[in-house]
Amino acid sequence: MAITADYSATHSVQPPAATTEDYTHYRIVKARYPARFFGTLFAALIIAVTLQSILTNPKWGWNVFAEWFFSAPVLAGLARTLLLTLLATILGFALGTALALARVSKSPLLSGLSWAYIWLLRSIPLIVLLLILNNLGYLYATVRIGVPYTDILFAEYPTISILSPFAAALIGLSLNQAAFSSEIIRGGILSVDQGQLEAAAALGLSRRRQAFRIVLPQAMRTILPTGFNEIIGLAKGTSIVYVLALPELFYTVQVIYRRNLEVIPLLMVATVWYLIILTVLSVAQHYIERHFSKGALRNPPAPIFRKLFRRLFGAPILARPQSVPVSSLQNAAAVKTSDRSIPLASWRAPGSVKIQGVSKSFGQLKVLDDIRLDIKAGSVTAILGPSGSGKSTLLRTINHLERVDDGFITVDNELVGYRKSGRTLYELKEKDILKRRADIGMVFQSFNLFPHLTVLENIIEAPVSLGQLTRPEAISLARELLARVGLGDKINAYPRQLSGGQQQRVAIARALALRPKVLLFDEPTSALDPELVGEVLDVIKELARSGTTLIIVTHEIGFAREVADTVIFMDGGRVIETGAPEQILNRPRNARTSEFLAKVL
Structure with missing residues (x-):
């Protein structure tokens, strides 16, 4: 039985509209706060008494203060203090x-x-x-x-x-x-x-x-x-x-008041100059802190002088617009996400990954135990397994973020973290490891975007600093990557101004900007809205066709079924089973794999 409703007849049973009362001519009485009023009155009284005492007491010697405030010796001492x-x-x-x-x-x-x-x-x-x-x-x-x-x-x-x-x-x-x-x-x-x-x-x-x-x-x-x-x-x-x-400021003042015995007026000269120095430093601190707080707040406060002008004149001072590289970005928002036009010819050839007997322990806990895998160039490999099975640690060993205790990893037959000379392996220095990491991109589960850099700056930072691209070339590539992941209009936003799903897509674009041979994903869809998962899947599938080896750690079985060429199931730091998605997900050979899939499917 279907439940239906005839909304076409509802007008006949609607109650008559209530008469709206006009409040425009009513007098408004603001809420009163007696404690606030008396606190303000007390503060004003203290200020008035203090000023009256300072300005009317002749012993302060304001005429002497005025005489020496801009005198040559005092200014010379002030200059030495500032220097x-x-x-x-x-x-x-x-x-x-x-x-x-x-x-x-x-x-x-x-x-x-x-x-x-x-x-x-x-x-x-x-x-x-x-x-x-x-x-x-x-x-x-x-x-x-x-x-x-x-x-x-x-x-x-x-x-x-x-x-x-x-x-x-x-x-x-x-x-x-x-x-x-x-x-x-x-x-x-x-x-x-x-x-x-x-x-x-x-x-x-x-x-x-x-x-x-x-x-x-x-x-x-x-x-x-x-x-x-x-x-x-x-x-x-x-x-x-x-x-x-x-003879800095204080010493100069001492010399003068020892001669004329006007101690208080000369000390006030030094005090007022120190107050001026403090005020200038405080204003500088405000603006420098504001500069380095970029990306820390979704809505950063207006500069202090803009607030002052707004209160004095009642009109907002127009904010300076964010800098936008117009020549290269003016059409970024207009590029359709369906136009997947990353210049494929400029991508590197895909890289194969071989993991040979890799083991890793944290203290007494062995998180990887004799892992052996052969991942073909251009393939898409999904790694499944329960939490704590070593999936993410394995991913981090591939780009040498985690150093292995035993075994070796090669990308395109080049050792990760070592240099071969004859039959001897020499561990690479950190600067050489960093160069090789450019071939292995990584998208982190928690994004790890740089919060003080804009979306554009996050993406172009690595290719420009590593000398892979000129800045204009990097900006052009960043525009295309952002258009592909549906964020062409967020190019000047800061990460904190984006949702979790948007941050994840920026992280993917940042990794792609290096045009790596191998791209590692740690839960790439975990922070995405359901309607955006399909878009990211399309990007990953095209990346597999366009020349990048993908290794993806995920908990989403449907994701692995649709995207992967090979599925690996891990548990307890070991590879339990590996094979095609159809075989692993539908007809697993290992009982532990069957037990895991029965719980998550």
Whole structure:
């Protein structure tokens, strides 16, 4: 029996429409907040009393303040303070960055030397360090430039002529700043998710590129607040160099008030200049933090001055539009996703993968046990199995993100992670492994997109930095890849502004941009909406035809049945069964395979 309804007759039983009351002429009384009102009144009273006391008390000596505020000696002292702050900040944070990278280095000697420097410099009071440097000529009368431990000498200078009070102050402030800033930078580096490092390594980016393009820009969000506190402290801390008789701002003010005995007005001169320095640094901090927070928020706040103008004049200031490479992207949104026109001639030949007796353990847990597989070039291989069976670990060993304990893996008969010389294998250095990873693309289950880069920048980063494509060529390829996965209009969005499924499709486009011989997928459809799965399946099927070997870890049996040429079933770190999809999924030979399929089908 079917349940039907005749909606054509419903008008006859509708109740009469209620009369709508006009509220446009009503008076509106806003909600009252007595606590907020009295709090505001109390704050205004405090401000008024403070200002009245400061402005009306003649002992503050505002006429003397005005006389000396822009005087030549004060401005000269201010210039030295600013110069010391600027140079010590640059040198201190440059050395601090090097120390932080040394601290996280795998070299125990380098890491230990960095730790010892930080321990020593943080232990010595700054005033003691400055006095030691100022008297360094007592310990070392001359500075010699030559070849150590020989009689070869290029130049020789008296230490006292080189190490002026300004130089001693600059070196002391920089060395002290480096010790503290290095720990701030190291904390920022450690705050970056490990997946970001893996994604950068999987793309073949050099260690230097990983550090300065991927890790440090993200670490800056953690570094900046504490780092600017250090810079502000440094600006005020320059006053301690008075012990060297260096006429910076505070020392200059001291000299003047000792002559005219106007202590408070001259101290206010120094105070107001320090307030101005602090304000400028605070504004700079706001904009620098905003720059490095790109991609952190879906809707980033407007710049502080835009908010100010909006409140003062009641009109929004137009935001500067996002930069769009118009010459190469103007038709990106117009490209139909059905037009799958990636230039196939530019793709590399597919690569075969051979896995020979690979084993891997994490502590006492053996996650891979004597894996042996032969994956043909241009084939699509789906790896099935329960969670914890070693599927993802096996995938990560293929591109050497996980180093195997035993066995070897080759891609197109080239060893992954080793160089063969005669009958000897030499383990490759990290920089050489990174170069070979360009042949093996990977799409991570958790996407691992770089959140501080736009969609376009995520895709072009690796091909440009590895020298595979020029920037215009990479942008053109990125446009076609994004059009293929249905995201041509998201080219300037940040990952956080995309849904999970959209992020996954960007991750696929990013991996394809390297035009790899082998492409690894870890659960490629796990984050996709059901209606988008078919589109990604079409992309993967065409990739199989166009020259890329695909190895896919998945839990979706239907996905494996439709896409794969070969299905592998794993359990307990072993390959239990392998064969064609028809045979494995419909007539499995192994009882464990049958048991698993009975639960998931």
